[in-house]
Structures are given as C-alpha cells and as structure tokens.
Amino acid sequence: xxxxxxxxxxxxxxxxxxxxxxxxxxxxxxxxxxxxxxxxxxxxxxxxxxxxxxxxxxxxxxxxxxxxxxxxxxxxxxxxxxxxxxxxxxxxxxxxxxxxxxxxxxxxxxxxxxxxxxxxxxxxxxxxxxxxxxxxxxxxxxxxxxxxxxxxxxxxxxxxxxxxxxxxxxxxxxxxxxxxxxxxxxxxxxxxxxxxxxxxxxxxxxxxxxxxxx
Numbered sequence: 434x435x436x437x438x439x440x441x442x443x444x445x446x447x448x449x450x451x452x453x454x455x456x457x458x459x460x461x462x463x464x465x466x467x468x469x470x471x472x473x474x475x476x477x478x479x480x481x482x483x484x485x486x487x488x489x490x491x492x493x494x495x496x497x498x499x500x501x502x503x504x505x506x507x508x509x510x511x512x513x514x515x516x517x518x519x520x521x522x523x524x525x526x527x528x529x530x531x532x533x534x535x536x537x538x539x540x541x542x543x544x545x546x547x548x549x550x551x552x553x554x555x556x557x558x559x560x561x562x563x564x565x566x567x568x569x570x571x572x573x574x575x576x577x578x579x580x581x582x583x584x585x586x587x588x589x590x591x592x593x594x595x596x597x598x599x600x601x602x603x604x605x606x607x608x609x610x611x612x613x614x615x616x617x618x619x620x621x622x623x624x625x626x627x628x629x630x631x632x633x634x635x636x637x638x639x640x641x642x643x644x645x646x647x
Contacts (some may be wrong), residue, residue, distance in 0.1 A: 453588035478517035492542035497551035610644025
C-alpha cells in the first residue's frame with residue numbers, strides 16, 4: 434500500500450477512535466522490519482471508562498482472502514479491553530503475565546496475511562496445537578472474535594475509501610472447554626453462558642469457565 438495512503442488512514446483511524454471512544458493516550462509503534470507492521474493505540478482508564486482499551490492499526494492495510502461466496506468484511510482491526518489495574522507500559526511488556534493480550538493482538542492481526550486466509554465474527558483461534566495457556570496467570574488458551582460491548586456501535590465501522598471500510602472487533606480469551614463448546618455446538622450456547630454470568634469482552638482472568646459448567 435502507498436505510504437501516503439497508510440499515513441492518511443492512520444490519521445483517520447486515530448480521529449475515529451477519538452470521536453467515538455476517547456482521545457488516544459499512547460501509540461506503541463511496531464518496529465518489526467520483517468513483519469506486517471501493527472501499531473497499538475492505547476486509551477488509558479478514566480473515571481467514566483475504568484479500563485484500558487488497546488486497538489490495532491495495520492491489520493486492515495491488506496484485504497483478507499475471503500472464500501468464494503463468503504460475504505464478510507475484508508478489512509479488520511482488533512481491540513482488547515483490560516481492567517484498570519492491568520499493567521500496560523513498556524516495562525510490563527517484558528513480562529508475559531501482562532503482555533499476552535497485546536501479543537495476541539499482534540499475532541492475530543497478522544494471521545490473515547501470513548496464512549492467506551480470513552477472520553471474522555465468531556471465529557476462534559487456539560494458542561498453539563495443542564493449545565496452551567497464554568501465561569502463568571491464566572488458564573485461558575484461545576481467542577474469540579466478536580463485537581465489543583465497551584464501545585458504541587458507531588465505532589464498529591470506519592469508511593476509508595469507496596471500496597474499503599474497516600470493521601472493528603474485540604478479542605475475547607477463552608478456556609479450552611469453551612472453544613470445544615463453540616466448535617461442537619456453535620457460538621450461541623457460549624454467548625448465552627457469557628450473558629448468564631455477566632461476562633463481556635472486558636478481560637477477566639478469574640471469570641468462571643462457561644464450557645465446564647454447561
């Protein structure tokens with residue numbers, strides 16, 4: 434993609450975040466020369482929004498390869514919502530217990546281009562094969578892609594060009610049993626369980642394992 438277009442799109446993404454959520458406090462620039470650049474926009478907790486919001490910029494630079502006949506967005510960006518006590522800074526990023534949500538943002542944002550595939554609403558990705566917990570502070574071992582409940586619906590889409598609209602989705606960490614439930618019975622029983630326990634896309638490493646209770 435043309436460098437000028439990339440810069441213009443980044444500016445419009447940051448403006449979109451500011452208009453619909455809050456101003457961006459910090460940008461973690463990706464300096465990986467041999468990988469698809471994925472920057473992270475960070476909105477810090479406030480009294481009215483007592484959680485961290487981290488949003489990718491770069492996944493949507495490349496359209497995803499949709500299978501023939503599939504009607505789905507080709508341009509995605511991803512986000513995670515973290516509790517306000519979560520350590521989000523350069524020093525904390527050296528520790529896996531704090532860094533794993535950001536690591537997953539970058540890994541999954543690069544996944545479609547790297548593997549010439551696509552991702553969309555309701556897709557799940559295990560952490561390895563067989564899947565392993567993301568870090569020592571959690572038994573969660575997979576991610577699900579769904580709309581965020583912690584941003585207004587007006588944020589979900591950003592038209593950039595006549596043929597390019599960026600769609601924003603959240604990553605929600607899952608336990609092994611929850612991924613199995615979703616694969617065997619579909620996403621509805623899992624979402625019903627989330628609703629029953631009041632769980633959202635706000636990452637809570639202490640929440641009940643819905644797949645083990647259904």
